[in-house]
Amino acid sequence: MIDAKQVIRLLQYNDPDNVLLSVHLSVPAEVPGLREMSVRLDSMLGALDAPADHRARMALAAEVEAIRSAVTEHARDWLGHGVAIYNSAALGFHEEVAVATPLPDRVVLGRRPYVRLLLSALAHVKPYFVVVVDRRQAWLYRVEGHAIERLSRLVDEGVRDSSYGGWAGFEEYRVRNRAWELARKHYRSTAATLDSLLKDNDREFVVGGNEVNIVEFIDLLPHPLRERVAGTFVVDPHTMTAGDLRLLSGRALAERRARYEARLRADLSDWAASGLAVTDLQRCAEMVTQALVDLLIVIGDEEIPGWVCDSTGDILVDQPVCPTCGQRARRLEDVIDEMVARVVSLGGRVEFLSGPGRPGEDGRPIVGARLRHRLVRRES
Template identity: 30%
Template sequence: MLAVETVQRITEFTGDGLPVLTLYVRIDPADRAAYISQVDAMLHEVRGVAGNKDLPHEVRNSLRKDIERINEVRSEPQPRTLAVAYFSCSARGLFEQVELPRPVRDRVMIDETPWVRPMVAILDEYHRLRIAIVDRGSAHFWELYQDELADLGTLRDRTLRKPDFAYGDREYETHNKVELLARKHYRKVVDQLAPDARNGLFDLLAVGGHPEELPEFTDFFPRELEERFAGTFAVDPHTVTRGVIKEEAAPILEKWERDEERQLVSDILERRATGLPTALGLTECLWGGTTAAIDHLLVQEAAQAPGVVCDESRYLAEAGDTCPICGRPTRKTPDVIDELVQTVMDEGGRIEHVLAETPLQEHLVMGRLRFPLPPME
């Protein structure tokens, strides 16, 4: 699982005068065994740099050890992994191997800082769902992220036992006491959730429990929880299992994500109608990628289209033997949309793969632009 904490840890590292080796290796699901040879080919490129005697000895020695370390740990990734990233600076004690759930372009980078932009773009597509299983005296917190459910612990408060056995004035007093303890408990649960929401530790919130008690709890939500509230589900907090929690929470997350996708598509079409900078369809988006104009690219999930790329200028188009920017021959690609995605990621843009049924299905790609598209060549 790609974790925010991992990306933050890597981002904060600097080589302090020594190189950081970054490798992104794409996995072909149809030929996963080819991954090893891909790593070999990329490390061969690094060996050439490490053998350059014009570089300081400490730099060359660190790169050689980086190569050795990657060779030691490389193995065929987990079945759902579609890319692997390596970050290494042996002389400064950095080594990270990160499996990625989305494909990225093969890339070798040697710089004083790690190159994390593709990982950040991938993280943007996934939402962290906090789950609170709540009753009047307890709360159990969970997190659903990238299809993995993690237990975050419990909170328990005092409750009255068998309040129904009180009579007369005692019944009234007992009822008030029960309500008071429940309200105190709900506030305590909210006080635990709200700081995590403010600090960005989760994107969305789902609540499970007895149906008659859930509105009592959600009434205590401050604005930061209301803004992230995705839905509720009915379970018995004392008997619910891990499997049921995931089974109930996953559709809430999926519905929220599909609704968000529809809204993103609607927003771009509205921008288009009002004359704000947008790109609609493959031709415009490829030119937007070429000119680094795309700030947020929406891609219909599983969409593919053939096209051409210039590896020198990063020109993207549906056809053409020669790059109009630099005059060099273009390279044919069976999926120019994937090349577009990688280009937008390289330029710091956001990517959203859309599964929902929207007008995007007609266009395959659309984008919000940083500036109006310049005239096409």
């Protein structure tokens, strides 16, 4: 499955005719729904404004045909997924990207691939691992979207029933102590297996089992692994199903994500109050233009039209004329996507929060930008 770094790689493509076509679709889970999806696609493609330039019109016609052909050929492979398709006739560029979550239906014409929705989807449905533990066994799973795959089952040696008392209780104490030592060994072996799975990626994991075993296991994890625990859930390892694990681990992740988003919203307010962030859309655009943003926060997925000056790089929200050079700027279907692309291209971070959040009076979603250094307020 594609990751954010591969999506950012798409930003290198720049169509000179400004007709690089980006199509986003939510593909139904069942084959009968494909007909309705095709109708939606035709409606979106038919609503595109034809370019004035003849060469650009011909290029767009070829791109539309390429998109339709790709959907006809591969739709059954994408059942239950979201898909983004990019095509530029001028560049000879065609890319199809499936993600394990629905994407809002959207068609965008522009100079480069439209990546905002794809990056947002990847941020919210990162693949992760699940480990369910008791004192003798561990079950490891990989979860990606709605799919769950069992990777392994780890079994450690056991001891005889610890209820056996022996002479004056000494044998019982010895057996219980031996059982705990074996459990520690088993937990550490499980942790080593997890470490090998997580070594070359940034994935997290969720821990399941009974409450005692969860605490015992997490307490024995090395600090780097403990930092990647994304949540916990209680489950009986001997009666659990794959569906149970998918539901319970997903719920634990969703709760953690909700707490994280609430904290980030609160942090944004604090940063703005201290001059370390801006939250007005135009001010955010100005800060992105000046390469002063190290973290861009986007709430919701609503498109906001705007402009960009190809001469100066100015991103504009409220006027089509560049204030720096005085020339008319190029129209953008979504100025927030331009800001997202600019920030990630310069090595900054983008966080996508669930919408609609607290839209302003004009209905725009909140966009916040944390700055690389604090703004200095001029004395009036």
